[in-house]
Amino acid sequence: MPEAMLYEDMCVSFNLAAQSEKYLSQGDASKIEMKTHGRAVRGAILAAYYFVEAYLNAVAFDCWWREQATLSEADTDVLLEWDSKKQRQRWLSLEEKTNRYPRVILRVQHCPLAPSNCAELQCLLGTGKKIRDSIVHASPKIDRGSMSTEKLTYMFGAHLAQATTIVDSAIGYVRRLNDLLGKHGTDLSWLVDRNGSEQFPEAAFQ
Secondary structure, three states: OOOHHHHHHHHHHHHHHHHHHHHHOOOOOHHHHHHHHHHHHHHHHHHHHHHHHHHHHHHHHHHHHHHHEEEEHHHHHHHOOOOOOOEEEEOOOHHHHHHHHHHHOOOOOOOOOOOOHHHHHHHOOOHHHHHHHHHOOOOOOOOOOOOOOOOHHHHHHOOHHHHHHHHHHHHHHHHHEEEHHHHHHOOOOOOOOOOOHHHHHHOOOO
C-alpha cells in the first residue's frame, strides 16, 4: 500500500531527526551532523503530507471501485481527479481532497472534519502547509508589499518540534477520518504512534 510505505518513510525520517537532535543540543555537531538533521526534519515533514495524500487517494479510489455504478459523473470526476467535459486530468489540491473526498464517500453535504473542528487538520492546512510549501516550492522571492521573506523563513526555520506536530497531526487526522468513514475506511492496523522514547518503535515498520 502506498500510504503504508510513505508512513514508514515518515517514521524513518522522524526517528533520524530525533536521534540527530542530540548533537545540536550538545553544541558540538559537525557540519555533516547538522546537515543530516536538517534533511531529516524536512524529510519527515514532506513524508507526512505524502502519507496523508496517499491515504486520501486510497479511500477515494476504493469508493469509486466499489460504487462506480451509483456515482454521479461529478462525483466520479472528483474521486478520479478527472474532467469529463474536457477529457483530461484535473488535479485536486490537498485542501480540496480533505473537503470533497469525505463528502462524496459518505454522501453528505458538509465534510465532517474541517480546520474549525479538527486541530490536526488545522495544523496540516495551516502553518504546517506553509512549511511544507516553502520546501516543495523553494524560492528566494519576497512579498513586494511587506518586503518579508516568509517562505525562506519557514524553510530555513523548520525544526524538530514543528516536524513532531506535523507528523502527529498526520497520524491523528488519518485515524479520525478513517473512524468517521466506518465501512468506507480502510485497515489501519499498521498505523503505530510514537512510543515512550518519542520515536517510532520497531512495530511501525512492516
